[in-house]
Amino acid sequence: MILLSQLLLNALVNAAIFSLLAVGFGLIYRSMRFFYIAYGAVYVIASYAVVAAMQISGFPLYLSIGAGVFLGVLAGVLMDRTVYLPLERSGATPGVLLIASLGLYILAVNAVALIFGNEVKILSRGIEPSFSLGPLVITRMQVIQFLVGWILVTGFWLIIRKNTLMKGIWAMGETPNLVTALGLPCGLMRLLVFALSSVFAGVASLVTALDVGIDPHVGMHALLIGAVAVIVGGVDVYWGWIGGASLLALLQGMAVWQFSSRWNDLITFGILIITLLFRPQGLFSPRKRREER
Amino acid sequence: MKGLKIKKLSKAMNGLKIVEQVTANFLPGRITALIGPNGAGKTTLFHLITSELKVDKGEIVYGDETITNLPPYLVARKGVGRLFQDIRVFGNMTAFENVATACYGPCFETPWFPFFNLKRMKSINNDIRERAFHWLNFVDLAEKKDHPAASLSYGQQKLLAIARLLAGGFSLLLLDEPTAGLNPVMIKNVLRLLEKIITEDRSKTVILVEHNMGVVNEVADWVYFMNEGRIAFFGRTDHVLGDKEVREIYLGL
Known part of the structure; x- marks a missing residue:
């Protein structure tokens, strides 16, 4: 029972990090409808920027963290301006963008x-x-992860909930040509979306890296968590992303309890496939009428 | 009073001349129809005016400003609004949100504007809500305001798109087959709407691409007949529709 409670507590902390990843990925996926693989690159770049700042330039920790997030944002925005935007302007299909994104990811890693x-x-x-809550133990870093994750995710929702700009941005995901025909600047909105998404990737990366360290290849794992959470939860529902992320964290925790953590990826993809088969619009999206699909 | 002037506009794609040396004048307070066979370049002309396609040669002047090849959203900000041939609505958004989207323009001066001007945003949002309701009412869709746009019928989506166009406050309306696919009652509604728009606000310029000659006859004051990328004929509606060549090429009479 204690083990189970401890695992649930850990799942709650992981859910915070997964939610950050999901919001970062979901922002791009919902507003541009393309599978942003280089999200993993932003994740890696942010943490390595901290490594460079701390261990090579000798910056103090808090300055390095700022530098990490900033460089992550810079990387995300630059990738859009130099690769995706020109490709999209020349009429590239989502498939081409996907391959380009994969290329960027491999290049960066x-x-x-x-x-x-x-x-x-x-x-x-x-x-x-670490602190003990009765029989349960939680480390200081976990407390930080928990607080940073949930505060950011909830705070961001409070800000964008009724925000006009975000409505324009979600509309952009549905029919970009129409949005420009109504006089909304797609370029500006893209810039904002990429910057915000990179902030979420960067923060998720940093709170994880400060705990367990970073290697160049973890980006793909982060991308998959974010992407699966968004697709499982439902692309058009903000809390669906969080729900998807929490579900992933919970099931992974259960897998650790029953089997071993090596089963985690299987859980991630298993839940993705089951959702796509039985509820393709996502677990938390309202059901659609047949003619809307 | 702004009118649209098109001067010697040309556009080729893959070596094919789609629009060639088109010169036309669209006056405010008037509904001008653009007719012609399929593939004559009518929709392409709309694409060129809204900058969705780049102009090869020529000039487009709206009011006293040149809008040739401006970024599309800036063209829209100058007051050029468009109703697409394939109705485009934001399917996942409610009818109300669809209309409201057209009023967002002013909030986007800078990307951070809506985040840091909370006080002004409040009054802007109130204004947007009022305008959106007004125009939803105007097209008789007020009771559908909370329905997702994708759940509306074809005709209702078309009306919704028209309401959005009107809510955007555009002064030049490019309507690409506004009555296609609508039932006769709906067509009457749209026509009444068009007449209402133009009589209520004489500064608006309306350009209509239409295949339904009954509609053209009823609302248009002036007609341009396009064939193979060129303006083949123009003049008063009865004059053009009565022309022998037009009747042969287009109407098959």
Whole structure:
């Protein structure tokens, strides 16, 4: 029972991080409808920027964190301006964008591996102080992850809930030509979406890296968590993304309890396939009429 | 009073001349119809005016500003609004939100504007709500305001698109087959609407692409007849529709 409660507690912390990843991915997926693989690259770049700032330039931690998020945002926005936007302007299909995005991801990960090496980089040394809640234990870093994740995700929702700009951005995902025909600047909205998405990827990356370190290849894992959470939860519902992320975290926790953590990826894809088969619009989306599909 | 002037406009795609040396004048307070066989370049002309396609040669002047090849959203900000041939609504959004989207323009001066001007946003949002309801009422869709647009019927979606266009406050309306696919009652409604628009606000310019000659006859004051990318004929409606060549090429009479 104690083990189960401990795992549930851990799942709650993981759910916070997964939610960050889902919101970052969902922002792009809902507003541009393309599968943003290079999201994983942004994730990796943000943490390695911290590594560079701390261990090479000797910046203090809080400055490095700022630098990490900033460079992540810069990377995300630059990728859009130099690759996706020109491709889209020349009439590229979503398939082409997907391949381009995969290319960017591979490019970025290999560049990072070349510069920093393939091994895991540890950002914080020493043993994390931990607190006990009765029989349960939670580390300081987990508390930080929990708070940062849930505060950001909820706060962002409060800001965008009734925001006109975000409505325009969601509309852009449905019919981009129509949005420009109504006088809304797609370029500006894209810029904002990529920047915001990168902030979420960067923060998720940093709170994880400060706990367990970072290696160049974790980006793909982060991307998959974000993407599966969004698709499972339902693309057009903000809390669906969070629901999807929480469900993933919970099931992964259960898998650790019953089998071992090696089953995690199987759980992730299993739930994706089951959802796509039985409820393709996502678990938390309202059902659609037949003619709307 | 703004009118639209098109001067020697040309556009070729894949070596094919789609619009060639088109010169036309569209006056405010008037409904001008653009007719012609399929593939004559009518819709392409609309694409060129709204900058969805780049102009090869020529000039488009609206009021006293040149709008040739401006980014599409800036063309829209100058007051050029368009109703698409394949009705386009935001299917996942409610009817109300669909109309409201057309009023968002002013909130987008900077990407952070809506986040940091909360006080002004409140009054802007109230204004948007009022306008959106007004125009939903105007097309008789008020009771559908909370329904997702995709759940509306074809004709209702068309009316919704028209309401959105009107809510946007555009002064030049490019209507691409506004009555296609509608039932006779709906067509009457749309025509009444068009007449209402133009009589209520004489500064509006309406350009209509239409295959239904009954509609053209009823509402249009002036007609341009396009064939193979060129303006083949133009003049008063009865004059053009009565022309022998037009009747042979287009009407098959």
